[in-house]
Amino acid sequence: MKNVVYNIGYFFNEAKTLFRIDLLSNMLSIISIGLIFFILSLVISGWDIMNFTIEVIEKEAEINVYYKEGLSDEDISRLIDNIKAIDGVGNVEMVDEEESYSRMKEILGDEAHILELFEDNPFSPFIEVQINISDSDNILNQLHDIENIDFIRDNKSVIDRLKDIVSVFEVIGLLAVIAVGVSTLMVVSHIIRQGIYNNRDEINTLKLLGAPQIFIDFPFLVEGLFLTLAGGIIAFVMLFILLNYGYGQVEMAIPFIPLPSADNIIRRIVMFIIVTSGILGIVGSLLGVANQGDS
């Protein structure tokens, strides 16, 4: 319909007028929606970071196998072959006392001087085994059946705890999505209803002139969409600042924690905010205009 294209400018101008008529309410609504979206994007990015961290830790999962003292080189070599034969085991590497010592020195960094208190190297040699984390239960069971193994150190409990945290984040994320959805719909539909009330005479005139409902509603839909998109932009700016600051802090304090690229998170969050705010803006406006009834 060519008249729709012709009227686009009119619809935007009307939306601008609607916004101007109730400027304070509209500004406050944008800020509220911005804060709501900010909380949501925080939860979503937290969820994203946790998932990434777990994925990296899972990919790099390894266990340390300590063998009994006094084993000959042949016994150790046989032990390594037995470990390699287990399904789900990747690279298997022998770490001797010196290597073990130097790794700890590197981890301790400035505090490494405490190692000088020991007259002898206190670390034992061990076998470093890279594993597929999904096979970890099976691998550990099989390792227990192999002779000459004294002790196995795995980080399964750490990963399990991280997974627990992620599932909590998933629940919080889901609740946040629902809360944001409901609150945004409420705010947008309320402001649209307010706009309809303020413009009831104009709407009545348009109806008397035979204007189709969609023609009357369109500026309100544009206004609702603008409110949520503007709120989304505020949320994005706040998240952008916070993520950049937070990443700097985390990288300085705990540099060994694997983090996804901040750009990737921001790109994903922008897409998420645009889509979510667009959908919520349109649905909220439709709810607002749905029950205006006949003037």
Place this chain on the structure above:
Amino acid sequence: MIEAKDVSLIYENGTVALKDVNLYINPGEIVYITGPSGSGKTSLLKLFMGIEYPTSGSLKVMGQVMEKSKSSDIGKMRRKIGPVFQEFKLIRGRTAFENVMLGMRFLDIPPKNMKEYAIEALKNVGLQHKASSLVEMLSWGESQRVAIARAIARRPSLILADEPTGNLDVDNAMNIMDLLASFKDENTTVIITTHATHLIAHKEEGTFIRIRNGSLQVEKREVATI
């Protein structure tokens, strides 16, 4: 164009606005409705516009059976009407030109013609020089003429004008009456209510309806042709 059979309109508070109205108006006819205030002139126009529905009887406007119509059908029917409301119903905050344009934006008028129609309509009511004035800056008489321009720019099949000259001086009022009457030559039905009987006393052609206490008295005048 309009066919009313035994139409009555009784408001919820019990006021009988119209009783047993029988009326047949042809396309291209010009109809003047007169009567004192509160006699039912505006109520009759409200029925024709689908703002009120007959309490009893049957009313057909442009083929639309009003008492059986859905609101979407009424909307479609209203798009063929050029209404001039007693209280103008102009949109504040917009210019005279924008108000006239607004009455056309949702009609099947090609976009390229809309501006031309709006300017022509404002010119016809003598307000082309006020096209870019906000309507709240216009006098009552000027506002009334903008409302008339909005109605005629729509190229309607039916013009319903409720007291279109109520706020105009005699010269302007006569001009507006003549302008509205001229649309009958384009096969547009024109229905005008007025209490200013002196404005139509000299008219030689048209249907003259006098309403008193909701009842109609119809007189048809025709120019004799040889």
